[in-house]
Amino acid sequence: MSNLNRYSGMQYNRCGQSGLMLPALSLGLWHNFGGVDTLENSRAMIIKAFDLGITHFDLANNYGPPAGSAEETFGKILKSDLTTHRDELIISSKAGYRMWDGPYGDGGSRKYLLASLDQSLKRMGIDYVDIFYSHRFDPDTPLDETMAALDYAVRSGKALYAGISSYRPQQTLEASKILKSLNNRCLIHQPSYNMLDRWIEDGLLDALEAEGIGCIAFCPLAQGMLTDKYLKGIPKDSRAGKPTGFLRPQQVTKQVISKVTALRKIARQREQSLAQMALAWVLRDNRVTSALIGASSPGQIEENVKTLKNLKFTEKELTQIENILK
Ligand SMILES: NC(=O)c1ccc[n+]([C@@H]2O[C@H](COP(=O)([O-])OP(=O)(O)OC[C@H]3O[C@@H](n4cnc5c(N)ncnc54)[C@H](OP(=O)(O)O)[C@@H]3O)[C@@H](O)[C@H]2O)c1
Numbered sequence: 001m002s003n004l005n006r007y008s009g010m011q012y013n014r015c016g017q018s019g020l021m022l023p024a025l026s027l028g029l030w031h032n033f034g035g036v037d038t039l040e041n042s043r044a045m046i047i048k049a050f051d052l053g054i055t056h057f058d059l060a061n062n063y064g065p066p067a068g069s070a071e072e073t074f075g076k077i078l079k080s081d082l083t084t085h086r087d088e089l090i091i092s093s094k095a096g097y098r099m100w101d102g103p104y105g106d107g108g109s110r111k112y113l114l115a116s117l118d119q120s121l122k123r124m125g126i127d128y129v130d131i132f133y134s135h136r137f138d139p140d141t142p143l144d145e146t147m148a149a150l151d152y153a154v155r156s157g158k159a160l161y162a163g164i165s166s167y168r169p170q171q172t173l174e175a176s177k178i179l180k181s182l183n184n185r186c187l188i189h190q191p192s193y194n195m196l197d198r199w200i201e202d203g204l205l206d207a208l209e210a211e212g213i214g215c216i217a218f219c220p221l222a223q224g225m226l227t228d229k230y231l232k233g234i235p236k237d238s239r240a241g242k243p244t245g246f247l248r249p250q251q252v253t254k255q256v257i258s259k260v261t262a263l264r265k266i267a268r269q270r271e272q273s274l275a276q277m278a279l280a281w282v283l284r285d286n287r288v289t290s291a292l293i294g295a296s297s298p299g300q301i302e303e304n305v306k307t308l309k310n311l312k313f314t315e316k317e318l319t320q321i322e323n324i325l326k
Contacts, residue, residue: 003051010053011308013289017212018187020161022090022290024283025305026056026216032296035069036244041297043077048298050082050089052305058190058216058292059124060094060135061116065244067099071123079125086126093120094165094190096135108138108146117153132159133190134175137167147178154184161187165218169203176211186213190292193217195226195263195278195325196256205287214289217282221293223247225256226278228264239296262324266317275300276307281321284313 012021027049033042046057063070071093082089095116098106105112117132132153134146150162164175164186176186189208191200197219208215221227223246224239230252239245240252260274267277282291295301313321 006051006053008053009305009308010055012055013286015188015214015289016208018161018185018214020090020187020214022056022214022216023054024290024308024311025054025279026058026090026290026292027054027301028058028218028292028294029070029074030060030063031239031245031294033070033073034064034244035066035072036064037073039073039076042073043081044298045295045301046074046077047081048301049295050085052301054301054305055088056090056092056290058092058218059120060097060133061099061120062097068119068123071120075124075126090130091124091126092131092133092163093117093124093129094133094135094163095120096133096138096165108134108136108141108143108149110145110149110152113146113149114152117158121158128157129159131161131163131188133163133165133188134167135165137164137171143171143174144178147175148182151179151182151184163188163190165190166192169207172204172207172213173211176207176213186211188214188216188289190216190218192219193282193288194220194222195281195321196222196259198325205285209287215287216290216292217288218292219294220279220282220291221275222278223294225252226260226263227275228273230257231261231264237296259324263321266320266324270310270317272307272310273303275304276310279304279307280311280313283307283311284318 011024013024015022059071095113153159154162179186193200229238234241234249240247240249264274267274279291293304
């Protein structure tokens with residue numbers, strides 16, 4: 001590990017009303033850290049991120065492909081490079097989507113969540129995760145049961161904090177109430193949020209503020225669409241170009257590209273790349289604790305961290321952006 005000044009260039013934001021600070025940018029291992037990817041590149045990205053002050057790494061049981069392999073990759077890198085830094089890291093994992101066959105490998109049951117957490121800890125070679133999430137609301141499991149499983153994860157020392165992901169505002173309020181009734185709390189909510197996907201502005205951010213819950217926004221670059229990447233078509237080595245990518249080529253529509261082209265002009269005037277402006281925009285609301293980026297190279301992480309040099313927007317810029325996004 002090379003950068004002894006890693007903490008000076010990063011901004012750390014308080015996560016809701018908790019004692020925990022998270023970096024303004026966190027790194028997610030959904031894509032490009034699986035068994036199909038190159039270990040050396042995954043390692044270079046994690047080291048680059050940490051050297052730039054990114055202390056938070058986000059995982060889930062099913063990240064890969066194959067499912068589980070991103071946790072294995074992270075475990076290897078933790079062991080080879082970061083063991084002495086464990087207490088400087090916030091590592092999260094989740095369970096909620098299908099992970100293994102049969103009735104116990106999906107959803108929000110206590111059975112699934114706690115078995116999955118044990119598997120995640122084994123794959124990563126750690127005793128505890130910092131945050132354990134219910135990855136999605138499960139309409140078929142009583143919310144009491146899912147929250148009691150998160151509470152147990154914390155009480156047993158296998159997780160330090162509990163989180164929820166993609167829960168709607170009302171579900172979030174109920175989850176928070178249940179955790180409080182157990183003398184626990186919901187630390188954080190992980191929703192999607194970017195210039196092209198703004199559902200959290202319709203009630204979720206207000207609910208989080210009222211409950212003192214932090215917010216970490218996933219896909220802040222709309223999986224890469226809010227960058228220069230797709231301006232001239234779909235590159236083969238991009239997420240939309242790869243067979244294992246979750247971004248489908250059909251999602252990169254003409255309408256999206258015309259918005260992106262217009263947004264890019266504003267970014268240029270701000271002397272930022274479009275990616276940097278898109279990240280600054282997600283962070284403009286101080287209820288958003290962290291923007292959870294993905295990356296396929298150390299260079300992208302470097303570019304994205306430079307966002308912090310200009311996080312402010314003028315009213316005029318915000319209006320211009322609104323007009324483009326309408
Ligand atoms: N809770 C949930 O249900 C959920 C769902 C989805 C994601 N997440 C979390 O959120 C994390 C981030 O999601 P995401 O990867 O979709 O985030 P994202 O930041 O919106 O997209 C990341 C992709 O954008 C491209 N990119 C990043 N920086 C770039 C730059 N400077 N210039 C050009 N292209 C750039 C890269 O695409 P290429 O690979 O094409 O280069 C990169 O893989 C995940 O890893 C995961 O931890 C959570």
